[in-house]
Amino acid sequence: MSSKPVVEGTYVFGIEDNRRGYALNKLCSTFTSAENRQLFQDDEAGYCDKFDLTPEQRTAILERDWVKMLDLGGSIFYIFKLAQLDKKSVQYLGGIFTGMSTEEFIAELKAGGRHFG
Amino acid sequence: MSSKPVVEGTYVFGIEDNRRGYALNKLCSTFTSAENRQLFQDDEAGYCDKFDLTPEQRTAILERDWVKMLDLGGSIFYIFKLAQLDKKSVQYLGGIFTGMSTEEFIAELKAGGRHFG
């Protein structure tokens, strides 16, 4: 019964998403410490075990299924910390989200961005 | 230039007190875990070293100078956690704050409490 807006092609992160995606986002939030980043990189699966992830969330993280992470309650600002660990840019993610290569996505931005409606 | 009220015989804990008493209150806040309570009891001085206490705050904690703790920015709700560790009641503290024995303080409460103004 939330009044959260529904906007096509857009994730609007709300209170229910926070609840649903909590463990996933929490895991990503720990990457604000170099020590945690190293621990994750040393043993990704073991690191995941420390959080109360759903099996789907765990798989999405380990397989870097970025769309799935968002679908499972991830917030782009948390998920992006994982992408950073992988040295992936927001343009790389943009390509994934829109079915383009990174180069195509960057070219669209340079041409003035993508237009809707 | 705070508008914080000044009420005689009363500590009004405000933003500046939070800043001033931060380390002292923070130390006491860790007593919400049994592990920390044990660590403190095993080595009070060593535990104090983990917080950025002023020398006065450190002494006040180690010497259980309850009035001093409040004067140095302590909040009664944090300080009370230390009293609890010592198995001291709010009536014990009330006696200290008012220059009475615990029994006298309890007797005044039973007689209807203390009246002012």
Next chain:
Amino acid sequence: MAEIIWGLATSHVPSIGAAMDNAKTHDDYWSPLFDGYQPARDWMAHHTPDVVLIVYNDHANAIDLDLMPTFAIGTASHFPVADEGWGPRPVPPVLGHPDLATHLVESLIDEEFDITVANQLQVDHGLTVPLSVYTPEPGDAWPCPVIPVLVNVLQYPQPTAKRCYALGQAIGRAIQSYPDNIKVAIFGTGGMSHQLSGERAGLINETFDRMFLEKIQTDPQALTQISREEYIREAGSEGIELIMWLVMRGAMNSSITRITETYHVPASNTAAALALFENSESPS
């Protein structure tokens, strides 16, 4: 549409919880207070809500010194019972009502209340003692889900009494706009007069308390005009908790019926009271 069926004003002194946890309620010290609770408990047992909102303050447990919200609402499905320094109270876990809580947050922010969203929250005696006042023998579970509504009373500047009453009014409207036909009770907790520290420790002001206990029903507007300084001066540095009763009162209709009340000194260092009000049928 959801409706508020009753409101309970009650102190939330930790030792009231401890008296119940340690089976001391029949002791000479405690029996006058718990005897006073009985009529309210009997009445509430026959008027059961589907969810309760508990307006309370955290006491240096779940809310950190680093980030202190003025108003927060707990939207979690489960609120662990806090270890306040001597282990968690032996009471059931507190279950939330995320859907109504989310509706409350959205409605209140639309109405320009700047609510902090507590997506995760441990609850301390400020919430669990009032639950025990309502339900002394919960068994394995509290009788219904709970929505914590937190108010800063520990650090000046607390919200004004007027703002607390306005928050209550907005909560009342939000509950009326909730589409499910559920019954809601609201608890305003804390108080009455007490002061834990300073030379005025042990302060009790029965005159002020009796005035407040009367006007919370008949003239809450008058109570909204009292400054924070006057609450602290009259009711003590911790007695300012009484502003939380105004949130409860604001959520109810202008005319409410007093079912029962009790006032007792002392519960620990506090003047303890309970007042139970049935809501009138139609909002006003």
Next chain:
Amino acid sequence: MAEIIWGLATSHVPSIGAAMDNAKTHDDYWSPLFDGYQPARDWMAHHTPDVVLIVYNDHANAIDLDLMPTFAIGTASHFPVADEGWGPRPVPPVLGHPDLATHLVESLIDEEFDITVANQLQVDHGLTVPLSVYTPEPGDAWPCPVIPVLVNVLQYPQPTAKRCYALGQAIGRAIQSYPDNIKVAIFGTGGMSHQLSGERAGLINETFDRMFLEKIQTDPQALTQISREEYIREAGSEGIELIMWLVMRGAMNSSITRITETYHVPASNTAAALALFENSESPS
């Protein structure tokens, strides 16, 4: 009495900071943006404030998922620069102005804004990038103390545009009531149109941005009527950050002078803009 001398609206894209940190501002990609900043930087260098208020949002760094405030004000004397996942930015520590910040909190809570008090706070690119836009070569220290004013834009429900403007107006009054004769600048940060995720990732809406860039000076009231849904629809899920410009605008007088502006696409995935406004002499 303190006064607001100017207001700066600016994007706070992390890569704008990275371009400065890595000496890339003269690259083909970045030079149009930084060339656009120059007139503002020159003017600001001759109109130096004693303290700046930076209205911004945290990006999953200092504010936890557990407890998300709608509005928060940083009252600390020192704000460490956050490690956002790749080490802290190589910029000086940010010093606060506890006395003015405390005055702001007290004034705003008196005016029924339900401010969360950030007694401790790490600051992320949302605050440090605007500081770098203002002062590209700070050396060992930023030119003046900073007061962080945080707005939730990450989790729906964000505050309404109207509420953000009202907060700004109350900040303006609070600054006028501060007894010291100091000069204050206020930054509204974030935007312009951008969306990082979903099928609409890469969204830019220059028409909306140009409209906003004009009306933030001439008709901010019109911008306060835009719903959160429309901000998200028109400016993207992250473009809703633009509501923070309204806090800055609300704090200034009704008539303000545009010193300079620049608009550039893209900075990373974002339409980036800067607009600098001098406040009029007398409040209105």
